Amino acid sequence: MGLCLLVYTLAQRQIRAALRESKSTIKNQLGKPTDRPTLRWIF
Numbered sequence: 001m002g003l004c005l006l007v008y009t010l011a012q013r014q015i016r017a018a019l020r021e022s023k024s025t026i027k028n029q030l031g032k033p034t035d036r037p038t039l040r041w042i043f
Helices: 002-022
Strands: none
Touching: none
């Protein structure tokens, strides 16, 4: 379980850093732009 949480957190951190670096956003569940998506929403 701990390994799964580690992988999840690292992937989420990497996606957020890439969005921040490129100064882009994606739409969340409500259709509003966000630069801090969750990995669950990405999948």
